[in-house]
Amino acid sequence: MTHLKKILLGEQGLVVIFAVAFVIVSLAVPNFLSERNMLGLLQSVVTIGIIACTMMFCLASRDFDLSVGSTVAFSGMVAVMASNAMGSILLGLLAAVLCGAVVGAINGVVIARFRINALITTLATMQIVRGFALIASDGRAVGINDPSFYQLALSRFLGIPTPIWVMGLFFVVFGFVLNRTVFGKNTLAIGGNPEASRLAGVDVARIRIWIFALQGIVCAVAGVLLASRITSGQPNAATGLELSVISACVLGGVSLAGGRAAMTGVIVGVLIMGIAENVMNLLNIQAFYQYVVRGLILLLAVLLDNLRSVAGRQRV
Amino acid sequence: MQDFLEFRSISKGYPGVQALSDVSFAVRKGAVHGLMGENGAGKSTLIRVLSGDQSADEGEIRIDGEVQHYRSVRDAFHAGVIVIHQELQLVPELTVAENLWLGHFPGKGGVIDRRKLIGVVSQKLAEIGIEVDPTAKVASLSIGERQMVEIAKAVMLDARVIALDEPTSSLSSRESEILFALIDRLRANGTVILYVSHRLDEIFRLCDSLTVLRDGKLAAHHPDISKVTRDQIISEMVGREIANIWGWRGRSFGAERLRVENVAGPKLKVPLSFAVRRSEIVGFFGLIGAGRSEMARLVYGADARSQGSVSVDGAVVPADSPPKSIRAGIVLCPEDRKFDGIVQGRSIEENMTISSRRHFSRFGIINPKKESELADKFIAKLRVRTPSRRQDIVNLSGGNQQKVILGRWLSEEGIKVLIVDEPTRGIDVGAKSEIYEILYGLAEQGMAIVVISSELPEVMGIADRIIVMCEGRLAADMPRAEFDERRILAAALPDIKNSKDLPLTQVQ
Numbered sequence: 001m002t003h004l005k006k007i008l009l010g011e012q013g014l015v016v017i018f019a020v021a022f023v024i025v026s027l028a029v030p031n032f033l034s035e036r037n038m039l040g041l042l043q044s045v046v047t048i049g050i051i052a053c054t055m056m057f058c059l060a061s062r063d064f065d066l067s068v069g070s071t072v073a074f075s076g077m078v079a080v081m082a083s084n085a086m087g088s089i090l091l092g093l094l095a096a097v098l099c100g101a102v103v104g105a106i107n108g109v110v111i112a113r114f115r116i117n118a119l120i121t122t123l124a125t126m127q128i129v130r131g132f133a134l135i136a137s138d139g140r141a142v143g144i145n146d147p148s149f150y151q152l153a154l155s156r157f158l159g160i161p162t163p164i165w166v167m168g169l170f171f172v173v174f175g176f177v178l179n180r181t182v183f184g185k186n187t188l189a190i191g192g193n194p195e196a197s198r199l200a201g202v203d204v205a206r207i208r209i210w211i212f213a214l215q216g217i218v219c220a221v222a223g224v225l226l227a228s229r230i231t232s233g234q235p236n237a238a239t240g241l242e243l244s245v246i247s248a249c250v251l252g253g254v255s256l257a258g259g260r261a262a263m264t265g266v267i268v269g270v271l272i273m274g275i276a277e278n279v280m281n282l283l284n285i286q287a288f289y290q291y292v293v294r295g296l297i298l299l300l301a302v303l304l305d306n307l308r309s310v311a312g313r314q315r316v
Numbered sequence: 317m318q319d320f321l322e323f324r325s326i327s328k329g330y331p332g333v334q335a336l337s338d339v340s341f342a343v344r345k346g347a348v349h350g351l352m353g354e355n356g357a358g359k360s361t362l363i364r365v366l367s368g369d370q371s372a373d374e375g376e377i378r379i380d381g382e383v384q385h386y387r388s389v390r391d392a393f394h395a396g397v398i399v400i401h402q403e404l405q406l407v408p409e410l411t412v413a414e415n416l417w418l419g420h421f422p423g424k425g426g427v428i429d430r431r432k433l434i435g436v437v438s439q440k441l442a443e444i445g446i447e448v449d450p451t452a453k454v455a456s457l458s459i460g461e462r463q464m465v466e467i468a469k470a471v472m473l474d475a476r477v478i479a480l481d482e483p484t485s486s487l488s489s490r491e492s493e494i495l496f497a498l499i500d501r502l503r504a505n506g507t508v509i510l511y512v513s514h515r516l517d518e519i520f521r522l523c524d525s526l527t528v529l530r531d532g533k534l535a536a537h538h539p540d541i542s543k544v545t546r547d548q549i550i551s552e553m554v555g556r557e558i559a560n561i562w563g564w565r566g567r568s569f570g571a572e573r574l575r576v577e578n579v580a581g582p583k584l585k586v587p588l589s590f591a592v593r594r595s596e597i598v599g600f601f602g603l604i605g606a607g608r609s610e611m612a613r614l615v616y617g618a619d620a621r622s623q624g625s626v627s628v629d630g631a632v633v634p635a636d637s638p639p640k641s642i643r644a645g646i647v648l649c650p651e652d653r654k655f656d657g658i659v660q661g662r663s664i665e666e667n668m669t670i671s672s673r674r675h676f677s678r679f680g681i682i683n684p685k686k687e688s689e690l691a692d693k694f695i696a697k698l699r700v701r702t703p704s705r706r707q708d709i710v711n712l713s714g715g716n717q718q719k720v721i722l723g724r725w726l727s728e729e730g731i732k733v734l735i736v737d738e739p740t741r742g743i744d745v746g747a748k749s750e751i752y753e754i755l756y757g758l759a760e761q762g763m764a765i766v767v768i769s770s771e772l773p774e775v776m777g778i779a780d781r782i783i784v785m786c787e788g789r790l791a792a793d794m795p796r797a798e799f800d801e802r803r804i805l806a807a808a809l810p811d812i813k814n815s816k817d818l819p820l821t822q823v824q
Contacts, residue, residue: 185682192662193660198618198638
């Protein structure tokens with residue numbers, strides 16, 4: 001019993017739970033393990049997975065970002081409209097990334113320099129940016145003139161769709177950034193103790209601004225891929241995305257109190273979210289029930305996290 | 317009159333320090349009893365034991381002859397013992413009346429009886445002569461008025477013993493007078509007041525009797541304060557035995573390294589100036605609240621300066637941020653290790669290399685091998701006791717955490733000025749000596765070192781020069797040859813500056 005407890009509450013507890021769940025689901029649910037279903041599953045978590053990379057930094061530094069869903073919709077919209085207007089997909093993509101970066105940087109400056117609570121700031125920008133997306137499109141979906149825009153999401157490399165490669169690349173890059181760069185270590189230090197970090201010479205405000213700016217850029221990438229997949233710019237795309245992303249991070253063991261985060265955990269968190277949804281679809285469970293199940297999973301994850309930190313304190 | 321409040325053989329130890337040993341004394345009913353002693357003499361611990369916040373290892377407290385067995389602050393309330401701390405325990409957004417009733421609002425079925433709420437409070441306030449509007453929000457009151465409200469709260473709870481911890485430290489002299497008048501009225505009602513203060517004037521103005529603590533032991537008990545003199549009390553407060561754990565050795569000083577000129581900030585209004593030479597260790601002594609840490613934070617740029625300049629080796633340091641100070645060669649080990657020093661939840665390695673990462677990284681990418689080599693080097697050099705550099709820093713003892721924070725700065729090259737604030741607080745004797753050795757070693761390499769400490773023997777033991785601060789000003793500055801316990805303490809105490817038999821070196 002104590003051995004089991006040790007495994008579940010240890011550093012790798014979540015990975016163990018994930019592995020066990022994966023095996024059970026593979027055996028119990030027909031068609032789950034098919035290549036087609038696996039790729040579909042990964043496709044379905046691309047948006048969450050990509051944004052979770054930077055949300056992890058945001059949470060690890062004790063911040064919070066609710067504006068990601070709106071930024072995804074807005075930058076997808078910008079990509080489509082700019083491509084149409086300028087006749088160049090490349091320029092459209094650049095415009096989208098720029099818009100994402102600006103939204104993120106504004107969040108960062110308001111939060112870090114003017115010291116406004118992150119929850120409030122991003123709650124405000126979440127609505128403002130969603131408003132921009134609606135205004136720009138007059139509330140309607142905007143189609144794409146150049147069909148090669150679809151190729152962003154449809155193209156495959158070695159049989160695997162490009163968005164999945166992009167997500168994988170982001171996992172690798174941001175995992176490296178978190179563990180092996182000054183930026184990543186300083187992010188964790190800020191989350192662990194902001195004042196101590198400041199006194200140790202870390203430029204706390206600058207790093208927080210960079211985290212939000214990166215978050216904006218990453219949202220733009222996700223927004224472009226999403227627009228390409230749904231073949232249009234949708235002003236109402238990605239509503240409620242921020243909560244799914246934060247759930248995935250928390251599931252992955254990122255502490256809301258800051259200072260604790262791991263890329264592997266976040267990947268597992270993202271996959272758990274994807275698998276739960278996928279399995280429920282395969283089993284034809286009505287969509288309404290899926291909300292309940294997702295909420296329960298999140299609640300369980302947080303309880304587990306709490307047990308883990310209590311166990312950690314007892315060891316001290 | 318008979319003894320009402322009795323302490324009998326109270327002892328209390330913390331890891332590494334015996335805070336109280338065998339303290340016994342008694343206070344008569346209706347007496348205001350003074351409690352004095354240097355920083356760390358055991359006053360706060362005694363108050364904590366009295367308040368039920370912590371329980372004594374040995375001994376007992378008796379009130380009106382009855383042994384008290386309380387284990388929590390709540391139990392102490394019920395026994396009629398209330399301690400009023402320096403940080404007041406009121407809810408600012410509630411009214412005075414609501415604060416006084418907090419925890420046991422009058423009324424039925426959860427609906428508050430507003431008439432009783434305000435009526436009883438008005439009556440009580442009038443009874444003890446406090447002029448405060450019961451319907452005013454606490455946030456709108458001055459500090460002095462809030463203190464009155466705290467005392468009124470104690471009276472409402474039928475307190476038999478009220479302990480006041482440095483009540484006048486943030487009051488104006490007029491507010492203090494109002495407080496003294498209130499204390500006089502409480503005394504007339506038979507309440508026992510335990511009055512902790514550093515201010516001798518107040519002690520003589522208010523108290524009937526006095527106890528002096530030193531190193532956790534009873535240094536003197538005076539049942540009648542009219543039979544003691546100020547000088548006698550000061551002598552009783554000092555005169556600790558100094559064990560030879562300092563290991564101080566003479567050094568020759570070089571040119572001036574740190575120059576602080578007319579520096580002031582929001583919390584330190586009077587401009588301060590001083591200088592430290594190469595290889596010199598300057599000790600800053602003062603009572604808690606004298607402004608030493610504020611001075612350190614201003615010099616380091618952790619808080620914004622409103623005026624003045626700091627220069628290192630003749631070059632002016634930009635005023636506004638720690639990173640710039642570090643580049644100029646000034647570093648600070650903060651007073652509060654837990655809140656300002658360590659990064660909880662991260663490893664020893666990360667805590668040690670946080671300030672110097674740029675030295676072993678390229679394009680922002682850390683070379684992990686160099687990072688761990690550096691951490692291992694300083695773990696060995698500073699003798700940090702840990703199984704691994706990957707250990708979470710919260711698992712270390714205070715002394716080892718302090719070494720890690722020192723190591724943080726040693727791994728940074730080109731440090732010229734080191735400011736350490738309370739380097740050995742909460743650290744056992746063995747680790748203390750090791751930290752002193754590290755400081756001497758750094759001084760020998762030419763660093764200018766500022767050590768802030770509340771422990772007089774420590775400052776006298778390790779410093780080459782002592783600057784005394786009192787109420788935000790520099791009160792004295794003396795070289796090692798002139799160190800004298802009584803003179804230093806006299807300069808640190810707020811209200812005996814003009815005492816003729818204690819000549820002081822005044823700093824401009």
